[in-house]
Amino acid sequence: MKLFAVVLLLVAPATALLPDLLEKLWPEQNEGVFDGVARIPYLDLLNDNSYIDPFLLQSMKKYGYFYVVDVPEYSASLEHDIMKQFYDLDEDVKDEIAIRRHNPANKNAYRGYCPGLDDVENTLQYKNLYNIGPHETRAASFESDDILEKLRYDCQEPNVWPETGNCTFDKVFKETFQAGFEIRRNVGRAFIRSIARAMEYPNLPALFSEDEFSAMGLRKYPIRRKINSNMYSDFDGTLLRELEHIDSTVTVLSTFNNAGLEVLYKNQYRAVPVTGENSFIVNIGKLVDDLIDNKVPSVRHRVAEVDFDRYSITYFLGPQFDADISRSVSGKLTDAGQKYTIFGEWIKDYLGAIELFYY
Numbered sequence: 449m450k451l452f453a454v455v456l457l458l459v460a461p462a463t464a465l466l467p468d469l470l471e472k473l474w475p476e477q478n479e480g481v482f483d484g485v486a487r488i489p490y491l492d493l494l495n496d497n498s499y500i501d502p503f504l505l506q507s508m509k510k511y512g513y514f515y516v517v518d519v520p521e522y523s524a525s526l527e528h529d530i531m532k533q534f535y536d537l538d539e540d541v542k543d544e545i546a547i548r549r550h551n552p553a554n555k556n557a558y559r560g561y562c563p564g565l566d567d568v569e570n571t572l573q574y575k576n577l578y579n580i581g582p583h584e585t586r587a588a589s590f591e592s593d594d595i596l597e598k599l600r601y602d603c604q605e606p607n608v609w610p611e612t613g614n615c616t617f618d619k620v621f622k623e624t625f626q627a628g629f630e631i632r633r634n635v636g637r638a639f640i641r642s643i644a645r646a647m648e649y650p651n652l653p654a655l656f657s658e659d660e661f662s663a664m665g666l667r668k669y670p671i672r673r674k675i676n677s678n679m680y681s682d683f684d685g686t687l688l689r690e691l692e693h694i695d696s697t698v699t700v701l702s703t704f705n706n707a708g709l710e711v712l713y714k715n716q717y718r719a720v721p722v723t724g725e726n727s728f729i730v731n732i733g734k735l736v737d738d739l740i741d742n743k744v745p746s747v748r749h750r751v752a753e754v755d756f757d758r759y760s761i762t763y764f765l766g767p768q769f770d771a772d773i774s775r776s777v778s779g780k781l782t783d784a785g786q787k788y789t790i791f792g793e794w795i796k797d798y799l800g801a802i803e804l805f806y807y
C-alpha cells in the first residue's frame with residue numbers, strides 16, 4: 449500500500465501539494481507538520497521591521513502561533529535552572545511569599561507563590577505556580593468611592609521575591625526574571641504592533657499601551673502520583689496534564705526542552721516543537737481574537753501527560769485597564785461586551801482564579 453502511495457506521489461504533478469497529500473495518506477505522521485511555522489527574529493520584531501508582518505500573520509492564520517527566535521542576551525537554560533532551584537527550596541521558604549489564600553499573613557491575592565496541588569478533583573489543575581507582575585511597589589494608599597478607581601489600585605500588587613538567606617541566589621533569581629519579564633512584554637507588545645500593521649488596525653496598539661495586568665507564571669507540573677479520571681481528553685481519550693482550552697489574551701510561552709504541548713491543527717492534536725534555548729511561542733486567546741474580528745484563530749491547545757516534572761513559563765499580555773473591549777476594531781459587539789465595557793471590569797472577575805485556571 450505504501451509503495452503504491454509513493455508511486456502516486458512521484459507522479460503527482462503539483463509537488464507543492466505533497467505535504468497535504470502526505471498528511472491525508474498518513475494522518476498520524478506529525479513529523480514536519482509545523483515546519484512552516486514562522487520564526488521571527490526578536491530584534492526585527494521589536495524594531496518594527498515590516499518585512500516580518502506577512503510571515504507572522506500567515507503563520508498565525510494557518511497554525512495559530514509563531515516563534516520568536518534569536519533573543520540577544522537571553523538564556524532559557526539559565527531561567528530553567530533557577531526555576532528548578534526555586535521549586536526545590538523548602539516549602540516554608542516558598543510559603544513566606546505565598547499568596548494570601550495559602551498564607552493569610554500576606555496581602556497579595558495573586559502575585560507570589562501559588563501552590564496548586566490540593567483540590568485537584570475540583571480544579572482539575574495539578575501545577576504549582578509563582579506569579580510575577582509589572583509592579584515592584586504599590587502606589588500610595590488610595591481612598592475613593594469610585595469602584596473602578598479602587599479596583600485599579602487593588603490590581604497593582606507589588607512583586608514578592610524569595611528570601612532564602614543565599615544572597616547570590618536571591619539576586620540572580622530576581623534579576624533573571626525581571627529581565628525575562630521585560631523581554632516577554634516587549635515580544636507581546638511588538639506582536640500587537642505587527643498584527644495591527646498587517647491587518648490595518650491602527651487603533652489596536654493603543655489598547656495595549658499600559659500593561660497593568662500582565663502576568664508571568666513560573667509553572668511546575670509535578671509527576672502525578674494518581675490519575676484523575678477527569679483528565680482524559682473528551683476529544684480523543686488521551687491522558688492530559690492540562691485540558692484542552694483556548695487562552696484569553698496574548699500568550700508568550702517558554703516550553704524549554706519539555707515536550708507535552710499540543711495544538712489542534714487540521715482536526716488533530718499535534719506535538720508542538722519545544723522552544724529550546726532561545727525562542728518563545730506566541731499565540732492569542734479569545735478576548736484578543738474577538739477584538740480583531742476573529743480574523744486570526746485563538747488556537748486550541750493542551751498538555752499531554754508526560755513522565756517527568758514539567759516546567760514552563762507563561763506570560764500573558766492583556767489590554768490596559770481602560771481599554772474598551774466591548775467592541776472590536778471594526779465596531780462589532782464582542783462576546784465580552786455582553787457583560788463588560790472595559791478590560792478592568794473583565795479582569796476583576798478573573799483575579800480570583802488568575803493563573804490557577806486559564807488566563
Ligand SMILES: [Fe+2]
Nearest residue numbers: 694695749806
Ligand atoms: Fe493555554
